[in-house]
Amino acid sequence: LRSALLPKVDTSMGTAGGDEKGGTEAAGSMLDGVEFASYVCHGAPIQCMCLSHDENLLFTGAADGSFFVHDVSVVDSQDKLRVREVAEVAGDFTEEILVTKTDVNKQSLRIEELHKRVEELKLNNEYQLRVKEMTYKEKIQEVRDKFGAELESNRRRYEHLLAEKEEKEKSYEEQITEIERQQAQECEDLEAQYQAKVDAEIQRYNQLVADREEQNRLWDIENKELLERHSLASQRVAEEHNKRVEAEQEAQRNLAEEKKEVVVRFKRVQAAFEHDAEMEIQTMKHRYDQRLKTEREANAKLKGENNVMRKKFLHLKKEVEDQKEEIRNLREKEKELLETIRGLEKDIQGHRKEIREREDTIHDKEKRIYDLKKKNQELEKFKFVLDYKIRELRRQIEPRENEIAAMRTQIEEMDLELEQYYKSNAALDLMIGELRLKMDGMQREIHHQRQRLQGTKAYIQSFSSDLHVCKTSLGDHRRLKIAVTGLYHKYVLAEKVSADLDAADATLDTTADVQRVYNKQREFLERNVDALKRNISKDVEVQGRDHSKLMREGAVLTKELNHLRRESNEMLIQRRKLLKEVVQRGMDPKA
Known part of the structure; x- marks a missing residue:
C-alpha cells in the first residue's frame, strides 16, 4: 500500500497499491463490510493521489508519467462507491502528458x-x-x-x-x-x-772367455812346469843328499846341524819359491782385475746410456x-x-x-x-x-x-x-x-x-x-x-683393449x-x-x-x-x- 485517501464523508476510501500495474481501489461502507473495487489505469506504480476540493474528482499520478482523473461522486444502487474514469465521460485517453520543465532540463x-x-x-x-x-x-x-x-x-x-x-x-x-x-x-x-x-758385447764376452781360457791354460802349463822343476830339484837334492850321505856317512853326526841348516834353507827356498808363485798369481789376478774394471767401465757406460734413455x-x-x-x-x-x-x-x-x-x-x-x-x-x-x-x-x-x-x-x-x-x-x-x-x-x-x-x-x-x-x-x-x-x-x-706387455x-x-x-x-x-x-x-x-x-x-x-x-x-x-x-x-x- 503506497497511499490512501479518506473523504470528509466516511462512506468511502481510495487506496493505491504497490503493484506494477498502477491500479487504484475504492472501498465503500467502511463500518459494515469492506469491499474493494480495483481499477487498472496506469502502467507503473502510483506515486501520488489527491482529491479535489469538492471531493468529486480523484487525481492519481504514476511513475511512468501518466496522470488520471477519476470521478468519485457517483454511488450506485447498491450503496457502493463507483469510481469512473474520465475516459468514460470524456471519451479516449488524452494524448498529451504533463511534464514539468525542470524534469525535462534534468533529463x-x-x-x-x-x-x-x-x-x-x-x-x-x-x-x-x-x-x-x-x-x-x-x-x-x-x-x-x-x-x-x-x-x-x-x-x-x-x-x-x-x-x-x-x-x-x-x-x-x-x-x-x-x-x-x-x-x-x-x-x-x-x-x-x-x-x-749386444752383438759387440757378446763378441767381447766370447773373446774374454777365450782369453781367460788361454790364460788358465798358460797358468796350468806354468804351474805344471814349476811343479816339475820343483820335483826335479827335489830329486836332485835328494840324490845329492844320498851321495853325501853315502860319501859322508861317517861325518853324519858332525853334519847333522849342517843338515838341519840345509833343511831350513830348503824350507826358505821353498817358501821363497811359493812366495814367487803367489806373487805371480797376484800379478795375474791384478791383470784380470784390470780387465774386470774395464768391463765395469763398459757396464757404467751402458748405464749412462740407460740414463740417457x-x-x-x-x-x-x-x-x-x-x-x-x-x-x-x-x-x-x-x-x-x-x-x-x-x-x-x-x-x-x-x-x-x-x-x-x-x-x-x-x-x-x-x-x-x-x-x-x-x-x-x-x-x-x-x-x-x-x-x-x-x-x-x-x-x-x-x-x-x-x-x-x-x-x-x-x-x-x-x-x-x-x-x-x-x-x-x-x-x-x-x-x-x-x-x-x-x-x-x-x-x-x-x-x-x-x-x-x-x-x-x-x-x-x-x-x-x-x-x-x-x-x-x-x-x-x-x-x-x-x-x-x-x-x-x-x-x-666399451671396447676391449688387448696388449701384450713385454716384461723384459x-x-x-x-x-x-x-x-x-x-x-x-x-x-x-x-x-x-x-x-x-x-x-x-x-x-x-x-x-x-x-x-x-x-x-x-x-x-x-x-x-x-x-x-x-x-x-x-x-x-x-x-x-x-x-x-x-x-x-x-x-x-x-x-x-
Whole structure:
C-alpha cells in the first residue's frame, strides 16, 4: 500500500497499491463490510493521489508519467462507491502528458553528462590503450633485440669454439702422427743400436772367455812346469843328499846341524819359491782385475746410456704433464663457461622478475578491463533504460520525433563506440594470450636449459671425481693404466683393449702405455664431439617442433578469433534489426 485517501464523508476510501500495474481501489461502507473495487489505469506504480476540493474528482499520478482523473461522486444502487474514469465521460485517453520543465532540463542535463562521461571514458581508454600498446611494443622490441643479440653472440661463439676445436683436433692428430712416426723411428734406431751393442758385447764376452781360457791354460802349463822343476830339484837334492850321505856317512853326526841348516834353507827356498808363485798369481789376478774394471767401465757406460734413455722417458713424461696442464687449462675454461652460465642464470632470474612485473601489469590491465566491462554493463543497463524510456516517449509523444531520432543517432554512435570497445578488448585479449604463450615458451626453454646444465654438471662432477681417483695413481704407471682403462670403459664406448706387455723391455712398455693414453684421450674427445653434435641436432629438432606447435596454436586462435568476429557481427546486425523494428513501432502511434 503506497497511499490512501479518506473523504470528509466516511462512506468511502481510495487506496493505491504497490503493484506494477498502477491500479487504484475504492472501498465503500467502511463500518459494515469492506469491499474493494480495483481499477487498472496506469502502467507503473502510483506515486501520488489527491482529491479535489469538492471531493468529486480523484487525481492519481504514476511513475511512468501518466496522470488520471477519476470521478468519485457517483454511488450506485447498491450503496457502493463507483469510481469512473474520465475516459468514460470524456471519451479516449488524452494524448498529451504533463511534464514539468525542470524534469525535462534534468533529463537533458543527465543525458549530456552521460555523453560527456562516455566521451571522457572513451578518450581515456583509447589513450591508455595506445600508451600501453606503445610501451609493450617497446619492451617487446627491447627483449627481442636483447635476446637476438645474445643468441647471435652465442651462435658466433659456438661457431668459433667449434672451429677452434676442429683446429685443435687437426693439430692434435698431426702431433700424434708425428710423435708416432718419431717414436717408431727412434724405436727402430734404438733397436738397431742396442742390437749392435749386444752383438759387440757378446763378441767381447766370447773373446774374454777365450782369453781367460788361454790364460788358465798358460797358468796350468806354468804351474805344471814349476811343479816339475820343483820335483826335479827335489830329486836332485835328494840324490845329492844320498851321495853325501853315502860319501859322508861317517861325518853324519858332525853334519847333522849342517843338515838341519840345509833343511831350513830348503824350507826358505821353498817358501821363497811359493812366495814367487803367489806373487805371480797376484800379478795375474791384478791383470784380470784390470780387465774386470774395464768391463765395469763398459757396464757404467751402458748405464749412462740407460740414463740417457731414462731422460728421454722423463722428457716424454714431461710432455704428458704438459698434456695434463692443457687439461687443467681446459678445466679453467670450463669454470669460466660455468661462470658465464651462472651469469646467464642471473639474467634469466632478471627476466623472470621482469615477467612477474609484466604479469602484475597484465593483472592490473585485466582488472582495468574488468572495471571497464562493468562500466560497459552499467552503460548497457542505462542504455536499456534509455531505450525503454524512449520507446514510451515515442508511444506517447509524437511532436518529439526529431529529438527521438537524434537520440537514436546518439545511441547508434554509442553502439559503434561499444563495438570499438569490444574490438579493443579483443585485441587486448589477443595481446595477453600472445604474452602468455611467450612466457610459457620462455619457461619451457629455461626448464630445458636447466635440465641440460644439471646433466652436464653431473657428468663433469663424475668425471672429475674419477679423474681425482686416477691422480692418486700417478706414481705407479700400472695402477694409472688400470685407472685410465676404467675411465675409458666408463665414459667411452666399451671396447676391449688387448696388449701384450713385454716384461723384459720396460722402456718399450712405457712408450706403448703413453701411446694408448694418447689414443684414449683422442677417442674420448671424438666421442664428446659426437655427443655435442647429437645434442645440438636434438635441440634444433625440439625448437622446430615448438615453432610448428606455436604456428598451429596461432592458426587455431586466428580461426577462433574470426569465428568470434563473425558471431559479433551477426549479433550487431540482429540488434540493429531489432532497434529498427522498435523505432518503427514507436513511430506508429496506433501500433
